[in-house]
Amino acid sequence: MKSLSRLMAVTRKEVRQMRRDRLTFAMIFGIPLMQIILFGYAINTDVRNLRTAVADEANTHLSHDFVAQLNATQVTDIRERVNTVAQLEDLLRSGEVSVGIAIPPDFDRRVADETRAAVHILVDGSDPTIAGIADALRNLPLGFDTAVQRQPTELIEVRAYYNPERRTPVNIIPGLIGVILMMTMMMFTAVAVVRERERGNLELLINTPVTSAELMVGKVLPYIFLGLVQLAVILTVGKLLFAVPVRGSIVDLYLAGCVYIAANLALGLFFSTAVKSQFQAIQLTFFMMLPSILLSGFVFPFDGMPEAARWIGEVLPITHFIRLTRGIMLREAGLGEMVGELVYLGAFAVVAMTAAALRFSKRLD
Amino acid sequence: MNAELAIRARGLSKDFGSLRAVDRLDLDVPRASIYGFLGPNGSGKSTTIRMLCGLLTPSEGSASVLGVDVPGDSGNLKPRIGYMTQKFSLFGDMTVFENLQFIAEIYSIPASRRAARIDEVLEHYDLVEQRGQFAGTMSGGQKQRLALGCAVIHKPELLLLDEPTSAVDPQSRRDFWANLFRLAQAGTTILVSTHYMDEAERCHRLAILDHGAKVADGAPGDLQRSTGMNIIEVLADDPYHAQTAISTMPAVASVTQLGIRLRVLIPETIPDALDQVQAVLADHGISADTRLSGASLEDVFVAVTLGPEERAE
Numbered sequence: 001m002k003s004l005s006r007l008m009a010v011t012r013k014e015v016r017q018m019r020r021d022r023l024t025f026a027m028i029f030g031i032p033l034m035q036i037i038l039f040g041y042a043i044n045t046d047v048r049n050l051r052t053a054v055a056d057e058a059n060t061h062l063s064h065d066f067v068a069q070l071n072a073t074q075v076t077d078i079r080e081r082v083n084t085v086a087q088l089e090d091l092l093r094s095g096e097v098s099v100g101i102a103i104p105p106d107f108d109r110r111v112a113d114e115t116r117a118a119v120h121i122l123v124d125g126s127d128p129t130i131a132g133i134a135d136a137l138r139n140l141p142l143g144f145d146t147a148v149q150r151q152p153t154e155l156i157e158v159r160a161y162y163n164p165e166r167r168t169p170v171n172i173i174p175g176l177i178g179v180i181l182m183m184t185m186m187m188f189t190a191v192a193v194v195r196e197r198e199r200g201n202l203e204l205l206i207n208t209p210v211t212s213a214e215l216m217v218g219k220v221l222p223y224i225f226l227g228l229v230q231l232a233v234i235l236t237v238g239k240l241l242f243a244v245p246v247r248g249s250i251v252d253l254y255l256a257g258c259v260y261i262a263a264n265l266a267l268g269l270f271f272s273t274a275v276k277s278q279f280q281a282i283q284l285t286f287f288m289m290l291p292s293i294l295l296s297g298f299v300f301p302f303d304g305m306p307e308a309a310r311w312i313g314e315v316l317p318i319t320h321f322i323r324l325t326r327g328i329m330l331r332e333a334g335l336g337e338m339v340g341e342l343v344y345l346g347a348f349a350v351v352a353m354t355a356a357a358l359r360f361s362k363r364l365d
Numbered sequence: 366m367n368a369e370l371a372i373r374a375r376g377l378s379k380d381f382g383s384l385r386a387v388d389r390l391d392l393d394v395p396r397a398s399i400y401g402f403l404g405p406n407g408s409g410k411s412t413t414i415r416m417l418c419g420l421l422t423p424s425e426g427s428a429s430v431l432g433v434d435v436p437g438d439s440g441n442l443k444p445r446i447g448y449m450t451q452k453f454s455l456f457g458d459m460t461v462f463e464n465l466q467f468i469a470e471i472y473s474i475p476a477s478r479r480a481a482r483i484d485e486v487l488e489h490y491d492l493v494e495q496r497g498q499f500a501g502t503m504s505g506g507q508k509q510r511l512a513l514g515c516a517v518i519h520k521p522e523l524l525l526l527d528e529p530t531s532a533v534d535p536q537s538r539r540d541f542w543a544n545l546f547r548l549a550q551a552g553t554t555i556l557v558s559t560h561y562m563d564e565a566e567r568c569h570r571l572a573i574l575d576h577g578a579k580v581a582d583g584a585p586g587d588l589q590r591s592t593g594m595n596i597i598e599v600l601a602d603d604p605y606h607a608q609t610a611i612s613t614m615p616a617v618a619s620v621t622q623l624g625i626r627l628r629v630l631i632p633e634t635i636p637d638a639l640d641q642v643q644a645v646l647a648d649h650g651i652s653a654d655t656r657l658s659g660a661s662l663e664d665v666f667v668a669v670t671l672g673p674e675e676r677a678e
């Protein structure tokens with residue numbers, strides 16, 4: 001009873017301080033907005049409007065028609081017209097364009113000849129995404145008013161389930177929720193204990209009857225609520241700006257979010273008990289960010305990673321959370337179908353929380 | 366276990382690496398009294414207080430606080446002691462009232478009595494007007510009153526105060542001590558560390574610390590009577606040259622200038638100290654009034670913290 005009221009006292013104190021801390025508020029709303037907009041608009045693997053130059057050495061009706069059709073696809077954005085292939089190469093090297101279209105003088109004849117390529121497309125292979133586009137360009141269904149029509153023969157047809165239009169934000173935002181929550185939640189608690197140590201509050205607190213566990217749990221509780229608010233912000237912005245759907249149960253999503261938030265808070269708290277300054281705490285969270293972004297399946301497909309990397313990925317809470325969000329938001333999966341992921345997150349939270357409470361001794365030495 | 370003693374420590378020591386911060390300290394602090402720790406910065410006052418409230422584990426020795434062995438059982442001890450840290454340690458981004466409320470809740474003061482107790486503390490420590498002010502924006506004296514108020518809100522039996530007056534003006538210090546006497550009167554044992562002589566003088570008992578070791582303890586009056594030194598006060602027109610002249614005397618333990626006066630400490634074992642000083646001054650052609658004087662607490666402090674080479678005879 002006394003224990004519960006002390007815990008609530010700690011929680012009330014945290015809420016009070018949180019409300020007065022402008023930076024906290026900026027982080028809750030600012031970070032998700034910034035990241036969603038950044039990731040949603042900038043990271044777009046669905047490439048359009050590539051800067052393109054054309055060297056049309058044929059200069060015939062047919063070649064003009066070809067260039068016009070190409071431009072109409074919006075994949076390329078023709079910025080320059082030059083006379084020779086050498087000039088195209090110069091533009092590519094300087095980086096002014098990333099695609100060069102070279103139309104040879106005998107273009108009309110080549111179009112008619114099945115054995116020879118009619119057009120050369122030069123792409124900037126130093127950028128992997130653009131290199132991938134070359135293939136897309138090759139398959140562009142361009143029709144010509146000539147005797148010979150090239151029919152692209154398609155052996156394999158790919159159908160993208162769950163994201164038929166292959167819009168990048170739909171793929172990215174479920175993972176981005178994990179990244180944003182991790183970043184902010186871990187940061188909040190990573191500085192929580194060490195800040196009070198720096199300010200001297202801790203020396204007073206540990207001389208009161210409050211126990212380590214009460215202090216740790218009391219500190220985490222208000223941030224769980226904050227995390228859920230942040231989750232709501234991300235989902236709303238994702239829906240409004242990019243029409244990112246939540247096909248499964250919204251309750252499942254918040255439930256998974258709740259457990260994931262607790263896991264990150266607990267980990268941050270553990271860091272906070274282990275470091276000497278707020279600066280170190282922030283360094284440590286950044287240290288965690290990198291593997292979490294790279295090895296969680298957020299950026300690179302999980303199955304394609306080497307085994308060691310997959311093992312590290314399996315340990316990270318974010319990996320399991322991203323599976324949950326993708327499942328619930330895009331595949332309409334229920335939590336029941338992915339209960340293993342949820343259990344892992346819950347266990348992680350409990351272990352990290354216990355470790356934090358144990359590490360936080362009520363001593364100074 | 367002596368029921369009359371609030372704190373009893375034997376051989377209490379603390380090492381930080383190779384540094385011995387507290388060196389084999391024996392302490393007997395009687396209940397319902399004000400006990401002072403007098404010592405310069407770095408003499409181990411804070412470290413000792415932290416060991417007594419269980420924040421630091423002693424490297425050697427043992428202590429019993431309110432009949433409880435520390436650090437063993439310090440958990441049971443927390444509700445019975447109040448601690449005011451050297452650095453202001455309340456929450457600067459909360460108001461005076463919110464700080465008091467938080468501390469009251471942490472000490473499980475029942476909700477029915479909480480409001481009344483907070484009002485009482487606000488009243489006693491002259492904080493009624495600051496009730497809604499953020500603690501971080503208050504003056505040194507106000508912060509100190511809030512810190513004391515928070516340290517006593519649960520009516521502890523023992524109050525540990527670590528240099529409570531180092532950031533406040535003389536008037537606030539006087540008021541602060543009035544509060545301490547009131548608390549001691551009501552039965553609270555108070556251990557207070559300071560580096561001010563005038564504060565040390567107000568304590569019922571006193572331990573002088575130097576480099577982690579206790580070099581003297583007792584009631585201030587007793588300490589002043591038993592310095593083992595004759596104190597000669599010299600009033601000279603040219604105190605600088607008088608000091609230079611007196612310093613040449615091998616018998617002199619220390620010469621301190623206070624304005625135009627010099628205080629000269631000469632061990633009691635030296636006969637005719639006053640005559641010798643007068644002779645030296647006459648030799649140097651310096652005219653001065655000399656007289657024997659009683660020891661001030663500062664003289665006590667100087668006498669007990671002399672290096673061993675100076676103390677030899």
Ligand SMILES: Nc1ncnc2c1ncn2[C@@H]1O[C@H](COP(=O)(O)OP(=O)(O)O)[C@@H](O)[C@H]1O
Pocket residue numbers: 381384386404405406407408409410411412413
């Ligand atoms: N946590 C610590 N680690 C290392 N040295 C310390 C620590 N705390 C205190 N000290 C050293 O112990 C000595 C005594 O310090 P302290 O007890 O704070 O003195 P006082 O309170 O009398 O000024 C000082 O030399 C100080 O530098």
Ligand SMILES: [Mg+2]
Pocket residue numbers: 407410411412451527528
């Ligand atoms: Mg100190």
